[in-house]
Amino acid sequence: MRYLTSIILILVITATVLFVSYFAVDRGLRQFYSGRYEKFDEMFNRTNYYDVLLLGSSRTHRNIDPRICDSIAGVSFYNGGISGAEGFEMDAALQGYLEVHPSPKYVILNYDLGVLSSEKRLYNPIFYYYFLNNKAVYNAVADTDKFTWLYKHFPFMQYLRFNDDIRIEAIKGIMGKHYTFDSNYKGYSRMEETIGKFDTTYLHRDSLKYEVRNNDYLNNIINTCRQKDINLIFFVGPVYNHHFDKKYADYSSIIKSSNLFAKENNIPFIRFDSIPLNTSSDNFSDNIHLSEVGSKIFSLILVEKLKFYLKDY
Amino acid sequence: MLFNSAEFLLFFIVVTILFFLLPHKFRWFHLLLASCYFYASFVPIYILILFFTIIIDYFAGLFIERATGKIRKQFLFISIIANVSVLAFFKYYNFFIDNINEIFSFLGTTANLPFLNILLPIGLSFHTFQAMSYTIEVYRGNQKAEKHFGIYALYVMFYPQLVAGPIERPQNILHQFHERQSFSAANLYFGLRLMLWGLFKKVVIADRLSIFVDRVFDNPSAQNSIVLVLGAAFFAIQIYCDFSGYSDMAIGAAKTMGFNLMTNFNRPYFATNIKNFWDRWHISLSTWFRDYVYIPLGGNRVKVSRLYFNIAIVFLLSGFWHGANWTFIIWGALHAIYLFFNMFVSRNIGWGWATKYKFYTCVAWIITFLFVCFAWIFFRAESVNNAFVYIRSLINNIGLGHNIRIPPAGLVLGFGAMSYSIVIISLITMFFVEYKFSPRLEIKLSFKRDLLFCCSVLIMIFLFGVFEKNSFIYFQF
Known part of the structure; x- marks a missing residue:
């Protein structure tokens, strides 16, 4: 009997300690990444209405300031860009958003190359665990990790997905620290100031081999927008000095077929990958992300261009 | 299915609970089925290799026990050849081909013998060595041949030690599969x-x-x-x-x-000291080499020069067992040299x-x-x-x-x-x-x-x- 009692006690004591410690760790993480959690809370919990939802990766998150867009266009923008997001995650973000918010009039999708990735991946799933009550978020996380139900009902099991960086950040958060580049202004936060991250050596050109037409997640986004009567617009974000052209052998052909695909689906396709803004390194933090100044300028350029499409509204 | 995965945790709980719920006569089948599932979770097709060696060794064990005289040795030989051939083909073929090609290129000609594009079956060296220890022990008369095919298959495939040992001896484990294991907290x-x-x-x-x-x-x-x-x-x-x-x-x-x-x-x-290290490290393998290679070569009861030779053979084989790469052979050789030094100190200083x-x-x-x-x-x-x-x-x-x-x-x-x-x-x-x-x-x-x-x-x-x-x-x- 002693042994069975021991086993039960070990499980109960361990679960209790982990459960209690989890609250501290969770609090620490939410303190450290308060901007990101605030953004996810807005996207997946709250019910505010926005006229325009911007979707994409960090190249949306860091590049477009909705306050500038709001003031010029006279409609409300929300930046739903998520760092590291590819097609699957962008689709999940849209579904998660629509689960709680009224449909926006427009979805502006930053047509990153990652949109075309068919990998089922959340760049940093840890941040979604707090929002598992949102059905669409739950489904997206569950699609990538079959133990999601455990994380929802026994939150301390999330420890199994923590890496050292997250652990350190949680400790920093408990100590009251905050991630400097994690501000949140309607979903926007400026890019980290980086030095010397401009890769100018193009020794070999990577091949991408994306299937534009058969991409499930891109098609999901298109179908969802159609069903919800949302106007969808694609745009290709700014990139420093033709970086993608130099880096990827088949970049231009992918963009060309994407353009054709968008036309067939009656979706506007706007390119900002070869505008004058892209020639000055002052506007960029690295090859693919704008600096704070660059993002302000680009927000102006973007909304000026969008005015044409938003005019009916 | 790795031991450090959630899938294994679930597998382990289900298999252990079912093991105690089932009547004794069905348990071997349950464990065998579970072991097949466990092994197939890595590369399913390679389970056929296991079946091949299991069938050969099962019958070899029976024939060795029944036969007399030189024929016993022939059956043992067949079993060892079958096991070593599987090992040689899947694990060492590309290594030998690579070395032959290198030799030809060194001599200024080209052989260009083709490589095999195959994955090494997981835990191959472990289960072939365990299978060989069975036929050798039956041959030596230390173990009765297992009549129950399912139990013998379980001896080779028992999931906890199937892919990375310990390399069991039939005397230790086979009889345990026949015994009724009752639940003990x-x-x-x-x-x-x-x-x-x-x-x-x-x-x-x-x-x-x-x-x-x-x-x-x-x-x-x-x-x-x-x-x-x-x-x-x-x-x-x-x-x-x-x-x-x-x-x-x-x-x-x-x-x-x-x-x-x-x-x-x-x-x-x-x-x-190094000898002490080898008494403590991967004991199931070092005792395997001791019992089936070192002692048959004469063990300690030989001239000093022969003793050094025996040790060198054992450690080079041990290195080679680990992988088809010269790095493992050098690793084995280094340990042989360490052991020579160890013996020198033993004899002269203690x-x-x-x-x-x-x-x-x-x-x-x-x-x-x-x-x-x-x-x-x-x-x-x-x-x-x-x-x-x-x-x-x-x-x-x-x-x-x-x-x-x-x-x-x-x-x-x-x-x-x-x-x-x-x-x-x-x-x-x-x-x-x-x-x-x-x-x-x-x-x-x-x-x-x-x-x-x-x-x-x-x-x-x-x-x-x-x-x-x-x-x-x-x-x-």
Whole structure:
């Protein structure tokens, strides 16, 4: 009997300690990444209405300031860009958003190359665990990790997905620290100031081999927008000095077929990958992300261009 | 299905519960089915190789027992040839072809013999050696041939030790499959505790150190000598925690169902000389070579020169067993040389001094550990050239003006202050536990201490573990 009692006690004591410690760790993480959690809370919990939802990766998150867009266009923008997001995650973000918010009039999708990735991946799933009550978020996380139900009902099991960086950040958060580049202004936060991250050596050109037409997640986004009567617009974000052209052998052909695909689906396709803004390194933090100044300028350029499409509204 | 995965946890719980719920006569079938599922979860098709050797060895065992005279030997020969051929084809074919091609190219001609594009079946060396020990023991008359085909198949395929040992002997395990194992809370408890300890060594220590070690061995010439010394020492700890962690989990998993597997590690880094190290490291393999190679070659009861020859053969084979690469052969050769030196000291000075005073014992530990670490460089390196680059950098990069880079060059994320802290805490924990406890942790602590120990280990696994489904190093053998 002693042994069975021991086993039960070990499980109960361990679960209790982990459960209690989890609250501290969770609090620490939410303190450290308060901007990101605030953004996810807005996207997946709250019910505010926005006229325009911007979707994409960090190249949306860091590049477009909705306050500038709001003031010029006279409609409300929300930046739903998520760092590291590819097609699957962008689709999940849209579904998660629509689960709680009224449909926006427009979805502006930053047509990153990652949109075309068919990998089922959340760049940093840890941040979604707090929002598992949102059905669409739950489904997206569950699609990538079959133990999601455990994380929802026994939150301390999330420890199994923590890496050292997250652990350190949680400790920093408990100590009251905050991630400097994690501000949140309607979903926007400026890019980290980086030095010397401009890769100018193009020794070999990577091949991408994306299937534009058969991409499930891109098609999901298109179908969802159609069903919800949302106007969808694609745009290709700014990139420093033709970086993608130099880096990827088949970049231009992918963009060309994407353009054709968008036309067939009656979706506007706007390119900002070869505008004058892209020639000055002052506007960029690295090859693919704008600096704070660059993002302000680009927000102006973007909304000026969008005015044409938003005019009916 | 790795032991450190959630899938295994589920598999283990279901298999263990069903094992005790089923009547005794169905249990062998249940375990065999579970073992097939376990093995098929890696590369399903390779289960056919297992079936092939199982059928050959099963019938070879029966025929050896029935036959008399020279025919017995012929059946044994057939069984060994079948097993060695499978091993040679899947594990060593490409190695031999590569070397033949190299020789031809050295002679100025080309052979261009084709390579096989196949994956090495997981745990091949383990189960073929276990299968061979069965026919050899039947031949020697130490074990009766197993009449029950299912039980014999289970002997080869028993899931806890199927892919990375311990390499069992039929005398130890076969009869246990016939015996009725009744549920014992003590067995369950000690089995789970040992599994927990094995998991701790794997996910908290080995997998964390692998981040550092992989980086250092990827590009040794870019590292400072201190980092290289740390890299070799960390690999020594990593491979111990990885492999002994697996063995602990295997022994623990079997124990929960009442089966006793042999001890595979006995705190090897507490060894005070190389012979002592080999008495403690991968015991099931070293005793296999002792019983089936060393002793048949004449063992100790031969001339000194022959003795050295026997040792060299055993260690070269042991190295070759680990992998089809010259690095493993050199690793084996180094240990043979160490053992020659060990024997020289034994004969002329003796090893009594090493245990006379604690200080001497510590010195002997450290020296033995350093020698073992040096040999591990060859074991871990991708190629012989890579190993020599490592050693050369270790000597050359000590110079002035060479920046000390900890963590290693190129590893900015993934091994920072937190990793060092976790490594230090967990190594102190492991040192204390392994120094105080017996190899299988079969020590009775007071109720409170036991709870404290198990809860602490479990909490450390959750808080500090690396759960990125890293495979076990010895799976590749």
